[in-house]
Amino acid sequence: MNSAITYYLRLALTNFIVLTVLGLVLRYMHIADIDGVNYQFLLHAHSHFAFAGWMFFAIALLIISLIDKNTLARSFKWVMILALISAYGMLVSFYLQGYKAVSITFSTLFIIVTYRFTYLVFKSKILKNGLNPLSAGLISASLIFLCLSSAGPFALGPLMALGLKNTPWYQDAIYIYLHFQMNGFMLLAGWGMFASVWPNVSLNKASKTWLKLFVWSTAALYFIFTLWSKPGVPFQALAAAGAIVNLVSWLMLCIGCRDQLPKCSLLVKAALAATTLKCIFQVIVCIPGVGEWVFSNRDLIIGYIHLLTLGIISPLILDQMIRRGFLKRSLPLVWIYIGAAVVYVALLFLQPFLARLGVLIPDYEILLFAVSLVFLFIAVVFFFKFSFKR
Amino acid sequence: MKTKNLRQLIPALLISGAAFLYACGGSGNDASSSADTTSNSAASTAASVDPATKSDSKGVGKFTSVQLGPIDDAMAEKGKAVFTAKCSACHKATDQRVVGPGLKGVTQRRTPEWIMNQITNPAEMEQKDPVGKALLAKYLTQMTFQNVTDDETRQILEYFRQNDKQ
Numbered sequence: 001m002n003s004a005i006t007y008y009l010r011l012a013l014t015n016f017i018v019l020t021v022l023g024l025v026l027r028y029m030h031i032a033d034i035d036g037v038n039y040q041f042l043l044h045a046h047s048h049f050a051f052a053g054w055m056f057f058a059i060a061l062l063i064i065s066l067i068d069k070n071t072l073a074r075s076f077k078w079v080m081i082l083a084l085i086s087a088y089g090m091l092v093s094f095y096l097q098g099y100k101a102v103s104i105t106f107s108t109l110f111i112i113v114t115y116r117f118t119y120l121v122f123k124s125k126i127l128k129n130g131l132n133p134l135s136a137g138l139i140s141a142s143l144i145f146l147c148l149s150s151a152g153p154f155a156l157g158p159l160m161a162l163g164l165k166n167t168p169w170y171q172d173a174i175y176i177y178l179h180f181q182m183n184g185f186m187l188l189a190g191w192g193m194f195a196s197v198w199p200n201v202s203l204n205k206a207s208k209t210w211l212k213l214f215v216w217s218t219a220a221l222y223f224i225f226t227l228w229s230k231p232g233v234p235f236q237a238l239a240a241a242g243a244i245v246n247l248v249s250w251l252m253l254c255i256g257c258r259d260q261l262p263k264c265s266l267l268v269k270a271a272l273a274a275t276t277l278k279c280i281f282q283v284i285v286c287i288p289g290v291g292e293w294v295f296s297n298r299d300l301i302i303g304y305i306h307l308l309t310l311g312i313i314s315p316l317i318l319d320q321m322i323r324r325g326f327l328k329r330s331l332p333l334v335w336i337y338i339g340a341a342v343v344y345v346a347l348l349f350l351q352p353f354l355a356r357l358g359v360l361i362p363d364y365e366i367l368l369f370a371v372s373l374v375f376l377f378i379a380v381v382f383f384f385k386f387s388f389k390r
Numbered sequence: 391m392k393t394k395n396l397r398q399l400i401p402a403l404l405i406s407g408a409a410f411l412y413a414c415g416g417s418g419n420d421a422s423s424s425a426d427t428t429s430n431s432a433a434s435t436a437a438s439v440d441p442a443t444k445s446d447s448k449g450v451g452k453f454t455s456v457q458l459g460p461i462d463d464a465m466a467e468k469g470k471a472v473f474t475a476k477c478s479a480c481h482k483a484t485d486q487r488v489v490g491p492g493l494k495g496v497t498q499r500r501t502p503e504w505i506m507n508q509i510t511n512p513a514e515m516e517q518k519d520p521v522g523k524a525l526l527a528k529y530l531t532q533m534t535f536q537n538v539t540d541d542e543t544r545q546i547l548e549y550f551r552q553n554d555k556q
Binding site for chain 2: 358
């Protein structure tokens with residue numbers, strides 16, 4: 001039973017292992033030299049593979065399995081196969097030559113795959129009939145953001161042609177992709193899948209409004225990613241409004257669901273805490289002056305990205321896999337995972353603040369490397385916790 | 391139900407659409423940079439200079455003349471601490487690149503003034519200095535000002551000098 005979906009989900013976990021290896025090598029390059037490996041190319045390989053091979057791949061499969069628990073329809077199978085090809089294509093081509101024709105081709109393939117996936121999910125009517133309104137609202141919004149994210153890469157060509165490559169718009173276009181992929185697609189889909197397990201949540205009027213506000217403000221959060229270039233008061237105001245509404249609506253949604261939340265798994269509780277932190281950070285970044293400092297700080301940016309990916313999205317994916325019986329439950333493993341994620345993100349966030357005070361975290365790079373090693377270990381153990389029998 | 395879902399998403403679409411248009415349509419903003427910038431800006435203009443070779447440029451910025459004495463180890467020690475805290479996310483002190491170039495040998499290929507200007511004024515260096523442009527074209531990432539004081543900058547230079555003597 002479920003052989004195709006279980007098979008592909010196990011591939012997703014394989015990709016998770018590959019991803020942690022890439023991260024590990026990147027961290028290793030900070031403490032020792034590796035001849036012949038281009039750090040930047042490897043970094044691109046790591047991030048593109050993470051988006052396509054782990055996050056999209058796993059989330060798409062979990063959404064598909066909401067639609068049909070028992071079979072993987074042919075059309076979806078093609079989506080998964082092409083997603084896999086694009087993920088590995090990007091991995092290899094970014095690693096070998098960076099942002100060039102081949103990698104752009106695979107990236108474009110990935111974008112087309114995401115369109116096709118969105119179309120198929122909307123066509124399946126699951127959003128209308130199969131899910132509670134909270135889950136359906138979050139997942140449909142997430143898919144629309146998924147498609148919107150491609151506006152970023154598609155704008156790069158015209159921007160270049162208009163001679164705007166040297167301006168902030170170019171970087172802002174890249175941030176469209178990052179923002180709508182991570183905050184838009186992955187985060188909303190993750191919480192949407194989580195909410196799908198509640199049989200009949202009917203939203204009261206207030207919760208409906210908060211849900212709408214949460215989704216809209218997610219779009220407005222994009223303005224935070226323009227603050228690095230000091231774009232002026234209107235942008236600041238929009239970013240701040242987005243961040244505040246996002247935080248408030250998130251908290252109100254949590255309060256609305258307060259009866260269910262205490263029963264959540266540990267992974268979900270971690271994701272709840274991480275999402276709340278993320279929403280708070282977003283408000284802080286909007287304080288004039290703070291944003292510029294934050295964006296000039298590579299560790300903080302990388303910390304924010306990993307707060308999202310390691311703190312929110314991956315826990316929600318793993319929780320779904322456990323809840324639906326694909327993965328065997330293992331509390332110690334979950335604790336190790338959460339511990340590693342907390343240490344990793346805390347290191348990246350703390351170091352820039354301590355550096356301002358002239359304090360250095362001893363063996364900082366080695367610690368980050370050590371935590372990356374723990375992630376590889378966790379990924380491998382999760383792989384062996386995979387269960388074909390459900 | 392479905393139409394309702396869609397209806398609630400239309401504003402989201404509009405907001406993000408506006409964000410997108412706004413982002414593409416704006417006029418000249420101050421082009422400071424972001425930590426994770428991956429723009430190939432100077433790629434076309436800078437083919438003439440090879441960033442690996444020696445240059446006598448003093449760069450663009452406030453440092454026009456830096457007097458060097460014998461290497462001050464205490465100062466270099468301070469510089470190393472600043473470097474570890476503020477630069478090591480992107481640079482190593484060996485000849486290996488990570489995000490930015492490996493900085494072993496940098497005092498041999500650049501003037502002291504150039505190095506101090508690069509540290510304190512990277513955005514302008516990437517736009518105006520021939521070597522700065524060539525570096526950006528090669529590394530495709532902008533270096534960002536790391537809030538270092540002039541004293542710290544001088545300490546880092548001392549650390550580079552010490553690092554290059556070893």
